[in-house]
Amino acid sequence: MNSSNRKIKEIIGNLRLIWKEPLLFVSILAIFYFLIVFVVFPIFQVFKTSLFVDKQLNFSNYSAIFSKRYYYQPFFNSMLLGVYTATIGTIIGFIFSYALTRTPMPFKNFFRAIATFPIISPPFVVALSAILLLGRAGSLNPFLTKIIGDYTIYGLGGLILVETIAYAPTAFLVLYGILQAIDPSLEEASMDLGASRAKVFSTITLPLATPGIASAWLLVFIQSLADFGNPMVISGNYRVLSVQAFLQITGMYDLSRGSTLAILLFIPTIIAFFLQKYWVSRKSYVTVTGKPTGATIKQLEWYIKLPVYSCCIIFTGMVFLFYGSIVHGSFQTLWGVNPTLTLKNYVEVYQVGKDYLIDSLVLSSVATPLAGIIGIFISFLVIRKKFIGRGVMEFISMLTFAVPGTVVGIGYILAFNQKTIFLPFVMTGTAWIIIILLVFRNMPVGIRSGIAALQQIDPSIEEASTDLGADSNTTFRRITLPMIAPAFFSGLAYNFVKAMTAISAIIFVVSGKWNLITIAILGFVDNSRYAQAAAMSNLLIIIVLIALGIIQLIVNRIGKGVRTIDIVG
Amino acid sequence: MKQDYLVLKNLEKIFGRGKGSVTAVDKVNLEVKEGELVTLLGPSGCGKTTALRMISGFELPTSGKIFIDGEDVTTTPPNQRPTTMVFQNYALFPHMTVYQNIAYGLKIHRIAEKVIRERTEAIMDLVGLKGLNNRSPAQLSGGQQQRVSLARSLIMEPKVLLLDEPLSNLDAKMRVSTRLEIRKIQQRVGITSVYVTHDQEEAITLSDRVVIMKAGKIQQIGTPQEIYAHPINYFVADFIGKANFLEGKVVNILSQEEIEVDIKGVKHKVSIPKNTFSEGDRIFLVIRPESAELEPKKSGAINGIISQVIYLGSRMVYEIEVEKNFLTVDITNPQEHKIYSIGEEVSIILKEKSLHVIPYEEIKK
Numbered sequence: 001m002n003s004s005n006r007k008i009k010e011i012i013g014n015l016r017l018i019w020k021e022p023l024l025f026v027s028i029l030a031i032f033y034f035l036i037v038f039v040v041f042p043i044f045q046v047f048k049t050s051l052f053v054d055k056q057l058n059f060s061n062y063s064a065i066f067s068k069r070y071y072y073q074p075f076f077n078s079m080l081l082g083v084y085t086a087t088i089g090t091i092i093g094f095i096f097s098y099a100l101t102r103t104p105m106p107f108k109n110f111f112r113a114i115a116t117f118p119i120i121s122p123p124f125v126v127a128l129s130a131i132l133l134l135g136r137a138g139s140l141n142p143f144l145t146k147i148i149g150d151y152t153i154y155g156l157g158g159l160i161l162v163e164t165i166a167y168a169p170t171a172f173l174v175l176y177g178i179l180q181a182i183d184p185s186l187e188e189a190s191m192d193l194g195a196s197r198a199k200v201f202s203t204i205t206l207p208l209a210t211p212g213i214a215s216a217w218l219l220v221f222i223q224s225l226a227d228f229g230n231p232m233v234i235s236g237n238y239r240v241l242s243v244q245a246f247l248q249i250t251g252m253y254d255l256s257r258g259s260t261l262a263i264l265l266f267i268p269t270i271i272a273f274f275l276q277k278y279w280v281s282r283k284s285y286v287t288v289t290g291k292p293t294g295a296t297i298k299q300l301e302w303y304i305k306l307p308v309y310s311c312c313i314i315f316t317g318m319v320f321l322f323y324g325s326i327v328h329g330s331f332q333t334l335w336g337v338n339p340t341l342t343l344k345n346y347v348e349v350y351q352v353g354k355d356y357l358i359d360s361l362v363l364s365s366v367a368t369p370l371a372g373i374i375g376i377f378i379s380f381l382v383i384r385k386k387f388i389g390r391g392v393m394e395f396i397s398m399l400t401f402a403v404p405g406t407v408v409g410i411g412y413i414l415a416f417n418q419k420t421i422f423l424p425f426v427m428t429g430t431a432w433i434i435i436i437l438l439v440f441r442n443m444p445v446g447i448r449s450g451i452a453a454l455q456q457i458d459p460s461i462e463e464a465s466t467d468l469g470a471d472s473n474t475t476f477r478r479i480t481l482p483m484i485a486p487a488f489f490s491g492l493a494y495n496f497v498k499a500m501t502a503i504s505a506i507i508f509v510v511s512g513k514w515n516l517i518t519i520a521i522l523g524f525v526d527n528s529r530y531a532q533a534a535a536m537s538n539l540l541i542i543i544v545l546i547a548l549g550i551i552q553l554i555v556n557r558i559g560k561g562v563r564t565i566d567i568v569g
Numbered sequence: 570m571k572q573d574y575l576v577l578k579n580l581e582k583i584f585g586r587g588k589g590s591v592t593a594v595d596k597v598n599l600e601v602k603e604g605e606l607v608t609l610l611g612p613s614g615c616g617k618t619t620a621l622r623m624i625s626g627f628e629l630p631t632s633g634k635i636f637i638d639g640e641d642v643t644t645t646p647p648n649q650r651p652t653t654m655v656f657q658n659y660a661l662f663p664h665m666t667v668y669q670n671i672a673y674g675l676k677i678h679r680i681a682e683k684v685i686r687e688r689t690e691a692i693m694d695l696v697g698l699k700g701l702n703n704r705s706p707a708q709l710s711g712g713q714q715q716r717v718s719l720a721r722s723l724i725m726e727p728k729v730l731l732l733d734e735p736l737s738n739l740d741a742k743m744r745v746s747t748r749l750e751i752r753k754i755q756q757r758v759g760i761t762s763v764y765v766t767h768d769q770e771e772a773i774t775l776s777d778r779v780v781i782m783k784a785g786k787i788q789q790i791g792t793p794q795e796i797y798a799h800p801i802n803y804f805v806a807d808f809i810g811k812a813n814f815l816e817g818k819v820v821n822i823l824s825q826e827e828i829e830v831d832i833k834g835v836k837h838k839v840s841i842p843k844n845t846f847s848e849g850d851r852i853f854l855v856i857r858p859e860s861a862e863l864e865p866k867k868s869g870a871i872n873g874i875i876s877q878v879i880y881l882g883s884r885m886v887y888e889i890e891v892e893k894n895f896l897t898v899d900i901t902n903p904q905e906h907k908i909y910s911i912g913e914e915v916s917i918i919l920k921e922k923s924l925h926v927i928p929y930e931e932i933k934k
Contacts, residue, residue: 183660185656185658185660186662188647188656188660189654189660190662191646192647192648192722193673193674193677193725194648194674194677194678195648195677196648199677203677
């Protein structure tokens, strides 16, 4: 009885502290409100809709899951694709990060840039370039048919190829961080006791990296499941959940079935997310200790160097090939018919797509700082303040990161296409639904990097500020914020990229008035106007690179402070 | 006669190239006898750790050679060298138990399971880890982790044991008790060892011989007594223990082993093991705080005024101002002596047997 009494006293005590700062108190309430309305409510709506058939509460959707082909087929397909992509992507990511951390490979910065480049481009661009290269009218098609005979890029094979290129970089980032953080003296000690390089790897490096490998695998798996753009373009007859859910909702207007498919997509994703967060990161042995001795013997045997270097070079080659074909394809007069080079496509893209471009820029530019600020503030609350429901707040704000865009998108149109008790107006069709969707989709990244940055700052610095008379608000503004500024801006950069390249959730909420560049690209692809699609993709990539460049300049100006950003895992 | 077991010949390590290059180890020569514990001692950046890492094989020398038991191991990779190292941060494998950590090296060498078990149990007994077989490193105290690291290296029965500041992560009290244990074990097993530290007290207590290094060069090699009583230059005298320095001149060579010096008009006889000074040489007289006594001021001695008095229980430390210099004098068992206060004028009486002389140098403070 005593301990629960103490707990209650503690909660009341914390509340009292917060109550003394009305601004803080109101902010916490406001954030809870927004999280419930814009995160929990939409997801709840999807669940609810899947339980209603013809406006009646009915479990028939769920009982049909194992019997109806249109349910279990896409489910099985999505899972299989996810397993393939995750496995191959993790292997490639591991080889790449091993090369960059444990071998004397030259031009490491270049290879690292290559390995992470696909992250900033819209993922479905890879599918587009696959068509340009390997489609029926693809530039490599005649060459390839000579070697392997007839093939089609549409379907499981093409999807694995495309998603691996798009998502292996995620695995790379995780594994690169893990391998770098393994204390080099552990591998030295192992060598010192007589272990050959192979034994060092199998007894020390690999076991210590295993939680990271599992983490990377799960992250790529989640991304593959949630992928919408790539399957939209090249899945062919290979039906996957994300596309099927979309088609049911927007094509067949079958909200019930579409929602069920969305839930089928949601469940494995959320399970994988939990596994990744709680089981894998618990077991991690990696600690960043000691100075990295650059001399972790770089005299490497040729039979290790050769396959590792070759793999890196091949992957690099593919990245160049795929993205290069986008550039090349954008200058073609008529894809597959007239290969003469021309600027016509860019002109057309400008005329037709100018509005899309402006819409994308405007909406992203509004959503990004919002997401960043709210995210940083939430991370500040979660790390530095104690109040009841703190864990719940953290959990909910991470949810939109875990939930596939398709599910979120469906949830938003279900939730906001009528007046509700939460919002006295209909939000679908407005710019606001897009902005809010972008904000809450990308906020978790800001929160994550905010948490990572804050954890590196000694709390006694902020305590000193409070001790000298500043309230929470002032401390946050004048002390905390400047110190985490670089991490904040890096988070902004990532948010902006994600906002500009978003598609899987956005596609549900765009309207006649507000439309995004990614949708336009998809539209071009749908109409087989590949050269124009390539031109628009190019423009998008260039804009993103410019924005990143600007943000990097700002970060460099700011200088000292915490520099980390936790994009993944 | 014990032979030269570990030999460093003109060992050199240069990092970087051209203008920005750093000579970490500058043509070092050293012979370590079998069974000896030799300490490389010096301030941070003096090259002691780099030298150790070259012996272990983790750094490749820029030039020079390393011999162990007659064999040239200069380019042998670390996993084939007959050396093992106790790392500063212990480097215990976090995903293995204490037993697995210690048995690791033997397992790698495919020793029979039964033999591994016997030897591991024996070494755990030796270092005092009995019963901790299944603990993981995270569950051990600092001192226990250190012992696991030591056991893991010792069990390999290397020809040379290397220790890289193994006590720096322990608290002060643990350091004192652990270093005695390490020394006892080393002597019991009779293993040739090279120990690196920046703590001169540690070096003096543990070693058969001490190698003092500064900026990549060896300053002096000798037993702890030799280093303490007969430092060859200012750096060594100042680094080991505390010392006072008074400028002076050699006025007389009395014999091969004795000279006479003039300090501020007062003559003192000083014994020197092998005299290399000539009449007229400028010198520093090295006066350890414990090698002086105080008497009320009298003529014909070094006189000064007490500026600080620090009571430490077993000793009284006086700071005395002598013509712009400050000298420290330690009086042990102050109850048996006259106690002086700040401002009193005193004479510093030097106990001649403990005096030492080093060449004069311009000291940049």
